[in-house]
Amino acid sequence: QVQLVESGGGSVQAGDSLKLSCKVSGFTFPERSMGWFRQRPESKREGVAGIDSDGRTTYMNSVQGRFVISLDDTENILYLEMNKLKPEDTAMYYCAAVRASMLMDPLRQTMYHYWGQGTQVTVSE
Numbered sequence: 001q002v003q004l005v006e007s008g009g010g011s012v013q014a015g016d017s018l019k020l021s022c023k024v025s026g027f028t029f030p031e032r033s034m035g036w037f038r039q040r041p042e043s044k045r046e047g048v049a050g051i052d053s054d055g056r057t058t059y060m061n062s063v064q065g066r067f068v069i070s071l072d073d074t075e076n077i078l079y080l081e082m083n084k085l086k087p088e089d090t091a092m093y094y095c096a097a098v099r100a101s102m103l104m105d106p107l108r109q110t111m112y113h114y115w116g117q118g119t120q121v122t123v124s125e
Contacts, residue, residue: 002026002114004095009119016085016123022078022095022116031101036069036080037109038091038121045094047107049080058106062088085123092118 004027008020020036035050049069050058057069068081078095096112103111 004116006119011122014125020080024076050106
């Protein structure tokens with residue numbers, strides 16, 4: 001069974017950094033694409049970053065240059081390095097996966113089949 005488990009969230013101050021992790025199990029196909037999404041209370045989920053089977057990455061405009069998505073194929077862990085955090089980055093962050101070599105729109109949630117339970121990120125000031 002496919003399982004995605006996020007970790008690394010927490011409460012930080014504006015300008016600080018944080019690195020999220022997503023441990024993947026039961027999903028080791030080479031033709032896979034993965035992504036990070038976030039959702040604030042009473043708001044819809046939005047795509048933050050995506051990475052396909054060839055390592056190509058996509059970022060939403062507001063995090064471009066601040067966040068970095070990467071995948072460790074050996075340990076099957078998806079990462080999201082978050083730098084220069086802002087209060088508007090506050091949200092529940094989810095990782096997602098789908099069996100596909102590439103996606104037409106990597107930041108659209110309907111592209112993905114499997115989801116984690118999420119990890120909370122809170123940025124103050």
